[in-house]
Amino acid sequence: MVVPQSAAQLTSWLASGRTLFLTIHLLGVVGFAYIVARRMVPLFRAEHDFRFDQPWTRLGKVLQFWLGQWKHPRYRTAGILHIFIFTGFIVLALRAFTVLMVGVSDNFVMPGLSGKAGSVYDIITDYAATIVFLCMAIAVIRRLVFKPARYAVPARYGTSHTADAIFLLSLIAILMVADSLFAAAKAAGQAQSGQPVEMLAVLSLPWMLQKALVSVPFPTLGTFYSGAYLVHEVTFYFLLCYRPFGIQFHVESSLFNIYFAKLDREILKPVRWGVGDEHLDQVKSFGAKTFENFTWKHMLDFYSCADCGRCSDNCPANAVGRPLSPRFITIKARDYAFQHYPVFGRAHDGVALVGSKERGGIYSEDEVWSCTTCGACEEECPLLVEYIDKIVDLRRGLVDEGNVPQSLQKPLKALESRGNPYGKMEKKKADWVNAKEFQQTCHVKTLDHSNGADTLYFVDSITSYDDRMQAIGRATAKILAHVGENFGILGAAERDSGHEVRRFGEETLFMALRDHNVDAIKASGVQRIVTADPHAYNALKHDYKDIPPVEHISQVIAREVKTGKIKFNPLENKDSVYTYHDPCYLGRHNQIYDDPRNVLDAIPSLKRVEMSRTRDRSFCCGGGGLMLFYEPKEDQRMGVKRVQMAAEAGADVIVTACPFCMTNIEDAIKVAGMEGKMTAIDLTELVDQQIARECPDLKKEQATEIKECVMASPN
Amino acid sequence: MEILVCVRRVPDTSENEIELNTAGNDIERDELVYSINEADNYAAEEALQIVARVGGNVTVATVGGEDDEEVLRREMAMGAHHGVLISDEAFSGSDGRGIATILKAFVDKGHYDLILTGVQAEDGGAQVGGMLAALLDYPFASLVNSIEVLDGKKLKISREIEGGNKEINEIDLPCVLSIQTGINEPRYVGMRGIRQVASVPIPTFGISNLGIESSAVGDAAAKVKRVDYFIPSLGKGAEILHGSREENIDKVLELVAAKGGLK
Numbered sequence: 001m002v003v004p005q006s007a008a009q010l011t012s013w014l015a016s017g018r019t020l021f022l023t024i025h026l027l028g029v030v031g032f033a034y035i036v037a038r039r040m041v042p043l044f045r046a047e048h049d050f051r052f053d054q055p056w057t058r059l060g061k062v063l064q065f066w067l068g069q070w071k072h073p074r075y076r077t078a079g080i081l082h083i084f085i086f087t088g089f090i091v092l093a094l095r096a097f098t099v100l101m102v103g104v105s106d107n108f109v110m111p112g113l114s115g116k117a118g119s120v121y122d123i124i125t126d127y128a129a130t131i132v133f134l135c136m137a138i139a140v141i142r143r144l145v146f147k148p149a150r151y152a153v154p155a156r157y158g159t160s161h162t163a164d165a166i167f168l169l170s171l172i173a174i175l176m177v178a179d180s181l182f183a184a185a186k187a188a189g190q191a192q193s194g195q196p197v198e199m200l201a202v203l204s205l206p207w208m209l210q211k212a213l214v215s216v217p218f219p220t221l222g223t224f225y226s227g228a229y230l231v232h233e234v235t236f237y238f239l240l241c242y243r244p245f246g247i248q249f250h251v252e253s254s255l256f257n258i259y260f261a262k263l264d265r266e267i268l269k270p271v272r273w274g275v276g277d278e279h280l281d282q283v284k285s286f287g288a289k290t291f292e293n294f295t296w297k298h299m300l301d302f303y304s305c306a307d308c309g310r311c312s313d314n315c316p317a318n319a320v321g322r323p324l325s326p327r328f329i330t331i332k333a334r335d336y337a338f339q340h341y342p343v344f345g346r347a348h349d350g351v352a353l354v355g356s357k358e359r360g361g362i363y364s365e366d367e368v369w370s371c372t373t374c375g376a377c378e379e380e381c382p383l384l385v386e387y388i389d390k391i392v393d394l395r396r397g398l399v400d401e402g403n404v405p406q407s408l409q410k411p412l413k414a415l416e417s418r419g420n421p422y423g424k425m426e427k428k429k430a431d432w433v434n435a436k437e438f439q440q441t442c443h444v445k446t447l448d449h450s451n452g453a454d455t456l457y458f459v460d461s462i463t464s465y466d467d468r469m470q471a472i473g474r475a476t477a478k479i480l481a482h483v484g485e486n487f488g489i490l491g492a493a494e495r496d497s498g499h500e501v502r503r504f505g506e507e508t509l510f511m512a513l514r515d516h517n518v519d520a521i522k523a524s525g526v527q528r529i530v531t532a533d534p535h536a537y538n539a540l541k542h543d544y545k546d547i548p549p550v551e552h553i554s555q556v557i558a559r560e561v562k563t564g565k566i567k568f569n570p571l572e573n574k575d576s577v578y579t580y581h582d583p584c585y586l587g588r589h590n591q592i593y594d595d596p597r598n599v600l601d602a603i604p605s606l607k608r609v610e611m612s613r614t615r616d617r618s619f620c621c622g623g624g625g626l627m628l629f630y631e632p633k634e635d636q637r638m639g640v641k642r643v644q645m646a647a648e649a650g651a652d653v654i655v656t657a658c659p660f661c662m663t664n665i666e667d668a669i670k671v672a673g674m675e676g677k678m679t680a681i682d683l684t685e686l687v688d689q690q691i692a693r694e695c696p697d698l699k700k701e702q703a704t705e706i707k708e709c710v711m712a713s714p715n
Numbered sequence: 716m717e718i719l720v721c722v723r724r725v726p727d728t729s730e731n732e733i734e735l736n737t738a739g740n741d742i743e744r745d746e747l748v749y750s751i752n753e754a755d756n757y758a759a760e761e762a763l764q765i766v767a768r769v770g771g772n773v774t775v776a777t778v779g780g781e782d783d784e785e786v787l788r789r790e791m792a793m794g795a796h797h798g799v800l801i802s803d804e805a806f807s808g809s810d811g812r813g814i815a816t817i818l819k820a821f822v823d824k825g826h827y828d829l830i831l832t833g834v835q836a837e838d839g840g841a842q843v844g845g846m847l848a849a850l851l852d853y854p855f856a857s858l859v860n861s862i863e864v865l866d867g868k869k870l871k872i873s874r875e876i877e878g879g880n881k882e883i884n885e886i887d888l889p890c891v892l893s894i895q896t897g898i899n900e901p902r903y904v905g906m907r908g909i910r911q912v913a914s915v916p917i918p919t920f921g922i923s924n925l926g927i928e929s930s931a932v933g934d935a936a937a938k939v940k941r942v943d944y945f946i947p948s949l950g951k952g953a954e955i956l957h958g959s960r961e962e963n964i965d966k967v968l969e970l971v972a973a974k975g976g977l978k
Contacts (some may be wrong), residue, residue, distance in 0.1 A: 163915065281910060402902030409903050414730050416906060417748040423730030425746060508907035 002091050019227070021103030021233060028237025035244045036252075038343045042299055045349065048273045049295035059094040061384075066258045069383040075310060078148070081135050088132035089251070090178075095125040096236065099179060103233060119199065126183070126201035129176045133205055136173040140166055150309030157328045160694070161247075161307060168248050171239050176205065176231035184209035185225035192218050206446035211653050212406060222311055228564050234464040245305040245338070251533075254383050257304035260297050261384035266542045266589055269295075269389035271396060271507050280507070287396025287505060294390065301385040302334040304437065306636035311377035311387065316620040317370045321635030324370035326377040330363040334652035354398060368394045369405055370632055372623030373503045374584040379616050388503075395505025408504065411629045418507055419495030419516070420461040432463070432470035433477070444477050446491035447524040452611070455480070456548075460536040461496045462624075462659045468666070469659040475688035476532040476553050478561060482691055483560045493520040499539035499585075500625025514544055521547050530556055532684050534585035535624050536656045541590070554657050557687055558595035560600045567692040569574065570604035578608045581642065582618035583658035596683050604691050611649040619645060624660025634695050639668025643678060657683040716864065718762040718847055719827040720795070721818055721847070723757035724786040725837045726737050733946070738945055751786040754833025758894035759790045760846035760901040761862060762831055772796040774825075778806060778817050785909075787917055792908030795903070802920040808934030811842030816932055818843065819850040820925035829870070830891045834858055841893070856886055857893040867870035 064070045070085055072079035085669050094110055099109040113121050142148065143162055163184070183198070183206040190197045191214070200207040213221060241250050250257075271286055279631040288294050311326035312318045318325045333353075341347045354368055355361030371391045378387055398404065404412065411421035419426060433444040445451045459481060463473040480487045498513035521529065531537050532553040540550040560566040580600060586592045593615045600608050621637040623630075643665060647653045654665055665680040672678075726733070726742070727750040734743045751759075762773040770849075775790040776799040777783050787798035801821055809817065822830065829846075834857065841857075848855030856872055860881070863871040868888055873881040886892075886934030922929060930936060934953050956963040971977050 281907075286907070399903060399905060400907070402904060402908070404903035406900050409901075410729060412905070413727075413750065417727070417750070418730050423727070425732060427746070506905055508905055508910070512906060676873065 006599075012354065017229075018104050020230075021100075023234050024237060025104065028240055031237070031241045032244075034345055035241055038341065039249075039303065041347060042337055042349075042421070043296040043342045046294055046296040046299050047291045047292075049260075049297040050273050051262075052298055054263060057263055058261075061261055062255065062259050064169065065261070065382070065384060068253055069382070071380065074380065075308075077142075078308065079382075081138060084131050085135045085139075086172075088135070088160065091128040092125055092132070094121070099182065099229075099232060100236065103229065107499035107516070114391050122198065123201040124205075126180070126204035126206050127489075129180050130203075130205040131182075133173055133176040136176070139169050139174075143169075148309075150220040150313040151307075154301055154325070156323075157325065157331070164246060165307075166412075166708060167247070168239075168242075170179070171235055171242075175232060175235045178235060179207050180204075180206040181224060181228035182232060184213055187219050187230060188213040188216065189218065189221045189225060192221070207600060244303075247305065250304045250306040253300060253304040254306075257300050257383050257385070262386055262389070263298075265378065265386075266286075266538070268392060268502060268543065277511055280511075285397075286400040286507065287398070288393040289352060289354075289401070291333065291340065292349050293351060293393070293397065294333070298386065298390055298393075299333075299337065300593075301383075301390075302337060305330040305334065305385055306383060307331065308382070310380040310382070314376040314380045314617065316372065316374060316376065316638045316641070317632075317634075319619075320638050320641060322370040322632050323364060323366045329363070329367075329387065330385060336362050349549050353395060354403075363394065365398065365403065365405070366578040366633055367406075368398060369504075369630055370634075372584070372620045372627055372638075372648045373589040374620035374623070376584075376617070376620065379588055392503055392505055395503075396507060397505070399505040407631050408626055411626055412501070412504075412506060412509065415496055415498075415501060415513065419513065420465060420681050421496065422461065422465050422467045424483075426492040429459075429464045429494060429566055430489060432459075432473045433489070435470070435474065438474045438478075439687050442474070442478050442481050445488040447488040447493075447526070449684050451488060452525050453486050454527045455485050455487040456521060456524055456527050456529045457487050457489050458497070458521075458531040458536055458540060458550075459489055459494065460531065460532075460533045462663070463533060464494070465658070466663070470680045471589065471660065472532055472659050472662065472684055475682065475684035476530075478688050479553065479557060479566075479684060479691070480530065482693065483565045485530075485556075486592075486620045488524070488526075490517075490520050490524060493523075495520075497533075497536040497539040497543075499535040499543065499713055500627065502539070502543060504626050514539075518544055518612065532657070532659070532682075534583045534590070535660065538585040538589055552590075552592060552595075554592060554596040554599060554659070554683055556585070557599045557683070561599055568603045568685070568687075568690040569692045571606050571690065574607075575604050576607070577651045578606055578653045578655055579611055579646050579649050580608065581611070581621065581646070581654050581656045581661060582615075583656060583661050584618065584620050584655055587618050588616055596655070599683060599687060600655060603686070609649045609651050611645045611651070613645060621656075621661045624658065624663075628651065628660065630664065637664070637671055639664040640672045643668045643672050643674060646679060647674065650676055654678065654680045655683055655686055656680065716765060716769055716828045716867070717826055718765060718771060718773050719812050719822065719825070719830045720755065720759045720762050720775045720790070721777070721830065721832045721843065722759060722771060722775050722790060722837045722975055723752045723785055723833070723839070723926075724783045725752045725780060727841075728837055735773060735944060735946060740941070744791045749782070749785070751789055752833050752836045752956060754835060754894060754896050755786075756790075756833075756901050757896050757898050758831040758833050759793060759795060759893065760899045762829075763794045763902075765829075765862060765864060769867075771828075774799060774827075776801055776818070776821060778802070778814050783869045784917055787916075788912055790907050791915060792904045793931040798915070798917045800917050801921075801925070802919050805922045805933050809932050810939055811840060811936035812846055812938065813932040813936055815843050815846035815850055816936075817925065817927060818847050820927045822847070822851060824920075824925065828888050830889070832891065832893050834893045834895045834947075844891055844893035846864050851889075851891065853889040854886050855892070856884060856890070858895045859892045860895045860898045862892070862898075869932050 064534045069083045072082050098108060143165055183200060187198050187200055187210045200210055243251055271280055272283055275283060309327050315326050340349060351362060353358035353364045354365055368391060373388050375388060412418060414423035415421050418424065430446055449455055457476060459473050463469045495513045495516045498510040501513060502510035526548055528548045529540060529550040530553055532550060537550060537552045540547065558568060578600060580597055582593060600606055619642050620638055621642050656665060662680055662682055669678050669680060671677060726747045730748050736743045759775055766773055773795045774797040775787055775795045777787060778801045780802055784800055787800060791798045801817055806817055834842040844857065845855055856874055859872050860875045860876045861873045865871050870886050870888065872886055872892065873883050876882050956966050958966060
């Protein structure tokens, strides 16, 4: 007796192996192709999305985020497990194909994998199968014993996904065992029949199985051999066809999802791809009102989500109990797609996405308005699923239907008529420069026909009108004056940057504000723009076009610290511990993490600590712009959580670089009852307070007098 | 159901700093921004919700000048089917009764089952709704904060009465109701919506179209005239508590209890 080289030579009850396996192959492949084709149906009914440009950049993304698994190690245990599984799958792909082929073809050898190369590959696959099997076991144990909180499904979002996850993990484990048993039985049979034995990798799963099978009689080995093959065959195709019904679809879709991922993330999706601003009036409906209003890429996102929960684990709205969990934005849409575009039967579309469950809605209005667009979810997603564009498109749909929370209608109306959300008079926009002490030390000119400047300080609404935030405006102006900048402001001609107006879905109003500002900026003739408001910075940099280059004040300060134009006095209170809170629109959205930190570290005797959530994992303080007017349903304020994080880090001063952060954090300090224990200060205020201003009448050697002079100079 | 909503354009109190002019007989109007009178907006929303339930048309009308067209467009962007501008030189200077007379003449030209007004204009005196009903000899209810259509001939309404309580009434159609704010949540209208109705024609009705005697309206007919305008001087300031947090809490509780706010 000899062991057949190929499973095709096996015979079972009725059919030859070749016939049986060919049938399973065909059924499996045709079944999978049919299911995938059905899954693609909504993508063809979806909105356009231009994702076919820049193939090399996209391939680079694939190398980094797909093959390189770039985001995975951010969650160490799960990430490393996934890297092992992913690598195992990649390694095993050829092996799986070879195994499938030997079911129908005698002596099939993968081209390039004959001889020595084949033996090396076999050794590697033995280990790969073993590692994948072990990873499955660990993953099951994690799910059942350790139960990471982010996998839990809150009652309002349905029932636990654990059973499905374990079912899928088990199927993969079975596949690995069947594959290994097939190889082990073959090797054991070869040994018993005196054929040359295929070497199995020491201590691998097939190797151990082979050891266990050494004394098994030859006919039983035959049963194991054919049985293992059949189990492998059936499991493989079952898994293949089952994957498009759930989270495992990412095995297939992730490659495409990453290839087609958004390249310029900082730029918000236009209302319609391919429709310019001037033609928007002809667009009948704005935003995502029905599932089909999403773009095909957004639908692909829904299919690709692996339900890992990292987005929601980092979502500040979710953390404070707002009715928003990005994970379920995706899962609910995916379930909607499966339900409304079934594999068998007719598709039924056109149901409003936002609204009551009874009417078929999957999202609530509060859910859609709860997002601060901080970007923490997108930063974390290993599959580069996009959220902000979808939220904004859902909001555009609501705005278009007139469905805007009452608390936001007044500020929106005021933005329309007065150009700021507070409804304050335009002529009072520059009143902040008239503070008595400030006026004596720093003159801020308003740019017009007779008054030009190189640099525009774009102040924006909150810093212009809010009594507390005006201090940030004055500090910024004093810093610009100190470094010798020839600058001015637009005054009454400046309207709100419209940053949140756009992100709240009011595109038309945003366009009006933007066009007004662009005209005013151009008319001022400035060469560059500086702002101390990250939201304005982001709007000017990414939402506006054809204006001079824009910088955030922290970039200017960092540069002037380097050139030596800005020097600091040592801190007076050396016991204070500082921590820097990254504003979302400075950090995550614009990668300005180091400049503000470098500035702080340049201040002598300043002790600085980092919070646990920092840099690209910074925790949103509650959102800016219109979010200040929105009344969310929440258990706690985001700012309170953030202030507690600062306290945990051992800090008693929170430095930030955004007037909205300042509003939220100062409020949160009061709400948390931490007045006196914690203070907040803007980077500009701290810099202005610590800047060493030399007194022109004194010589440098008169050190003590200089010090006194500095102390006496008004801050 | 055919519904007429009478609306008015007023200086937006939340977006203006109201100052007296130098003569002291009016407010400074140079830099004012205007919007629809808030209560009228609730009335229009209510009308739209009623026709969404029972069918029909909503017409919005205003007595004013060309500038007032903007509030008609805003309500048309909300979904109102028709907008009508009632405008004539002869109308200027009309008092509340004059406006009601003009509106009555307009109502007589059409067939309306229900006429809604806001509970009062922000710069007015809550006069027109009641007077219009009287001139039309229609039943009238004020401060209405819910409307239910019973059988096409009657409405079941509730009226807000002192202390936030509600009084439920049945009222025969046709009737005039003055609508209280908070009856609904008016939908949002943005620039895009207004732009979409920008080219819809708005007919203008003048004194001759409506067949009104010129002696019945305008300055000459007004029996209520504004003689002065003043902003009250600031009264005694608020009481500021200067204690610790706990002391202040105790003091606040004591003050609120003393005024009967705590039971």
